[in-house]
Amino acid sequence: MQQVFASIITIGDELLIGQVTDTNSPWMAQELNKTGIWLKRRVAVGDLKEEIVHALDEQSKDCQIIIMTGGLGPTADDITKQVLNDYFGGNMVTDQRTLEHIRYLFEKVYRRPIIQRNLEQADVPDVCTVLFNERGSAPGMWFERDGRVFVSLPGVPHEMKGLMLKEVLPRLQQHFTMPFISHRTLLTAGVGESFLAEMIKDWEAQLPPHIKLAYLPHYSMVRLRITGSGASKEKLENDLDQQFAQLKQLVAEHMVVDEDKPLQQVVGDLLKQRHKTMATAESCTGGYIAHLITSIAGSSDYFKGTVVSYANEVKENVLKVSHDTLIQDGAVSESTVRQMVQGALITLNTDFAVATSGIMGPGGGSETKPVGTVWIAAGNKDEIVTQLFHFRFDRARNIEMAAINALNLLRKFIASH
Known part of the structure; x- marks a missing residue:
């Protein structure tokens, strides 16, 4: 055809x-x-x-x-x-x-x-x-x-x-008489496309001619999409299912979801499945994580709200971050984002929370905390996990990178609880 x-x-x-x-x-x-x-x-x-x-x-x-x-x-x-x-x-x-x-x-x-x-x-x-x-x-x-x-x-x-x-x-x-075209897509996180390519090179080499693989990197995430075309829809779907099952096994440790959906929707689905709620406490991301979450229809079922604590006085007065912590460790520190999560959980009465604090640039960096330094925390009332990132991009991309990595840290935390 x-x-x-x-x-x-x-x-x-x-x-x-x-x-x-x-x-x-x-x-x-x-x-x-x-x-x-x-x-x-x-x-x-x-x-x-x-x-x-x-x-x-x-x-x-x-x-x-x-x-x-x-x-x-x-x-x-x-x-x-x-x-x-x-x-x-x-x-x-x-x-x-x-x-x-x-x-x-x-x-x-x-x-x-x-x-x-x-x-x-x-x-x-x-x-x-x-x-x-x-x-x-x-x-x-x-x-x-x-x-x-x-x-x-x-x-x-x-x-x-x-x-x-x-x-x-x-x-x-x-x-026109047209062949059938179908896709399968999965989302990975925490691994680069070159590393993924090395992991699956043998599988990719044996793909039949009517099935193609595409790497789609975007802000610390990589989507892998296989696309097939053929005259028989049933045969095409079967071929894709078989190849997709093999691909999922190969990248299982890095796979976020085996569907073509954004990370914020994956987080929302996890929350809905568990009948839980979340909130954000954002400094350097300025509410961007909340924007991503609320871009998904139905997010009111699980999203309580956000505190954009850009100024230290908001961190102190609203999120109850210790004044001593801000003086001794600074706003961009592990101890600060931990307390931001604790404050968001209480202030917004939610099951899970994620917090960010960092230096997005182009100014504001120092020798010990250069531009691109971001601390992220996610947790619930019983446990909080943190992660330090060093991004190297311009202000807009640093904000997006911080937001995506915050969502992924929250995703992993929710999935494990």
Whole structure:
């Protein structure tokens, strides 16, 4: 069975200069992959006709599906629709359904005057299939040429997602016969990707051709993902299950979870399974751990709250850290984070707590406590464990590294209790 490849072209000067981050492509890639379509390439181009045309020519050489986002708005720099009309040799016509929808939006939803520029968004090339955009005023467009499918979608994420789910993906599934694609993912912690690669090199070398391994490192964690493709879904799933079972055995001592989920969700699942609660006491991470925890839906079931004790007086007055400890050992010390955990357990009336105190940089370090020094503690009313870290990155990454390692220390503590 022939593999179906796709390319995504994002259009807009704002993407090239970094003013806007492309969040559309990763989401689209995931959805395409679920249907058996492999994303071969992502390309960003500016609002220039020659650049868009060149991208279309190049991507259609080895991809059966080319999906474009952006450039469909009502302003002068939104040129995608006219470029596509010229590229496919069409004439602009008004799509009546879209026109009625635009009038409805302005009269009933937006409740503001409509101008000609808005009405012209209903104009489309007569050589395309119009994809009705129920979430906005710019319709999607579907073109076909030489066995290739070209799709143009709005750049607004909410509108793009609606069109992908309701129009594009179902049509692609009908248009192409695609192999099945499936994944298995596990998360490891406390070990580098090169060490992992050495551990599993013999297993990796014997993988069958239709199964590939990917290493995905991120902030002291490494995800290992195996991906397979094949004509038979049942056979593919069986093959992946067998290989994944072997992989899990090989990395068992470093494995956090055998699913593709973030560490904060793993911690939350452990707490829910035990019907326990947690809190954070954060100095150097400034509430970032609490942010990660509460980014998971349902975290109110187990997360009590946080004390962001950035100043020593908050450590003393709220968390009851000893003044003598702060004077003698300093805020960045094992004794301080131990007392921060004790204070959080009492103040927030919780079963588990984790605390951080460190020097994130770029200033504030010393010879004995350089920038990147972080003490982390996790525990309950009966026991507290601590760990010292020395990070070497910039401020933002040091904060993220501290938060991830704090969550992992807490995870291991909860799992062992």
